[in-house]
Amino acid sequence: MGRHITIFAESRGSELRQVTYEALQAAEQLARPGDKISALLIGHGLRARQEALLATGIHELYVLDHVTADAYEPDYTFQVLKDFYDQYKPDILLFGHTAIGRDLAPMLAAHADSGQISDVTSLITSDDSVLFKRPIYAGKAFETRAFSGALPWIVTIRPNNFKPLASLSPCMSGTEVNGYIRSLPTPASSLRSIVKNVVQRMSGSIDLSEAKIVVSGGRGVESKEGFKPLEELAQLLHGAVGASRGACDSGYCDYALQIGQTGKVVTPEVYFACGISGAIQHLAGMSQSRTIVAINTDPEAPIFQIADYGIVGDLFEVVPLLTAELRKVLN
Numbered sequence: 001m002g003r004h005i006t007i008f009a010e011s012r013g014s015e016l017r018q019v020t021y022e023a024l025q026a027a028e029q030l031a032r033p034g035d036k037i038s039a040l041l042i043g044h045g046l047r048a049r050q051e052a053l054l055a056t057g058i059h060e061l062y063v064l065d066h067v068t069a070d071a072y073e074p075d076y077t078f079q080v081l082k083d084f085y086d087q088y089k090p091d092i093l094l095f096g097h098t099a100i101g102r103d104l105a106p107m108l109a110a111h112a113d114s115g116q117i118s119d120v121t122s123l124i125t126s127d128d129s130v131l132f133k134r135p136i137y138a139g140k141a142f143e144t145r146a147f148s149g150a151l152p153w154i155v156t157i158r159p160n161n162f163k164p165l166a167s168l169s170p171c172m173s174g175t176e177v178n179g180y181i182r183s184l185p186t187p188a189s190s191l192r193s194i195v196k197n198v199v200q201r202m203s204g205s206i207d208l209s210e211a212k213i214v215v216s217g218g219r220g221v222e223s224k225e226g227f228k229p230l231e232e233l234a235q236l237l238h239g240a241v242g243a244s245r246g247a248c249d250s251g252y253c254d255y256a257l258q259i260g261q262t263g264k265v266v267t268p269e270v271y272f273a274c275g276i277s278g279a280i281q282h283l284a285g286m287s288q289s290r291t292i293v294a295i296n297t298d299p300e301a302p303i304f305q306i307a308d309y310g311i312v313g314d315l316f317e318v319v320p321l322l323t324a325e326l327r328k329v330l331n
């Protein structure tokens with residue numbers, strides 16, 4: 001009998017997060033002929049998201065659509081997940097390595113008495129083994145891990161590392177055109193906490209951890225206003241603005257933008273580091289970016305050691321010039 005692989009379909013607002021489609025990619029890479037791929041979707045007002053998931057060709061969709069599930073509340077969501085797991089016993093569960101995935105996956109691993117491999121950036125599959133590659137020591141090295149064999153496997157995947165998969169390949173997709181929807185029962189509301197309001201702090205309209213382009217500022221931006229040229233560049237490139245802790249500590253921007261060991265981890269296609277020295281704690285959050293462009297007045301700044309392109313210069317001259325040149329190319 002084939003295995004049952006489930007992806008946790010995470011939403012942001014009323015839309016599925018990109019990492020959901022990246023988890024689907026990982027699911028397809030893990031799947032063998034005869035395996036079943038399903039998704040678990042929890043929230044409220046889910047019709048459009050249900051349709052989007054079914055359009056991917058998954059075999060089954062497990063849904064809890066209820067007003068009490070509108071905002072993420074850990075105890076409540078975990079109760080739904082636990083009930084789902086106990087009833088349907090999936091063999092492999094994939095989560096995004098997001099705040100929610102990092103919250104739920106270990107709780108489920110403890111409940112299922114299984115192992116968990118976190119922050120996976122790629123899979124190495126062969127006929128008889130699967131290795132999970134993940135960064136360690138704040139991104140300075142990689143290790144590969146494998147499960148010892150016993151199921152279930154619980155895995156979180158780092159956003160922006162697997163190519164988002166819009167639809168499963170024909171040999172994997174469900175036999176029925178619209179897949180199969182199973183409604184999950186609503187658990188009692190958590191007595192321990194109630195979510196009253198959710199305040200989203202995002203860099204523009206693009207989620208920093210999923211942005212393809214990140215323009216980050218450090219203490220070198222000198223003020224809140226100093227971020228303006230960075231915001232213009234980010235806007236032109238449909239990217240997000242990030243920051244070093246130096247910039248956040250100096251009050252130039254919100255801590256929600258902080259990238260690094262104690263901030264967000266990003267893996268964009270292009271990372272602009274403007275007025276950032278390149279402290280090890282900052283590198284922990286961005287060193288896996290595909291291309292790093294550093295702009296710094298100090299030619300000895302450590303950021304240049306990991307940059308693919310380095311510009312020694314004043315960011316207040318260089319960034320507007322870059323924006324103007326890119327605007328010419330893009331228009």
Ligand SMILES: Cc1cc2nc3c(=O)[nH]c(=O)nc-3n(C[C@H](O)[C@H](O)[C@H](O)COP(=O)(O)OP(=O)(O)OC[C@H]3O[C@@H](n4cnc5c(N)ncnc54)[C@H](O)[C@@H]3O)c2cc1C
Binds near residue numbers: 276
């Ligand atoms: C436990 C711990 C956790 C930490 N976690 C994080 C973290 O998550 N993220 C993080 O970023 N840091 C973190 N830090 C702090 C980290 O060690 C550094 O202090 C911080 O990253 C420095 O920020 P910065 O590069 O913006 O500032 P600085 O180190 O002050 O560098 C500013 C840079 O701007 C350049 N510059 C100045 N003016 C200009 C200009 N006009 N144009 C171009 N360049 C200019 C300077 O040459 C300099 O290189 C942590 C520290 C500790 C101890």
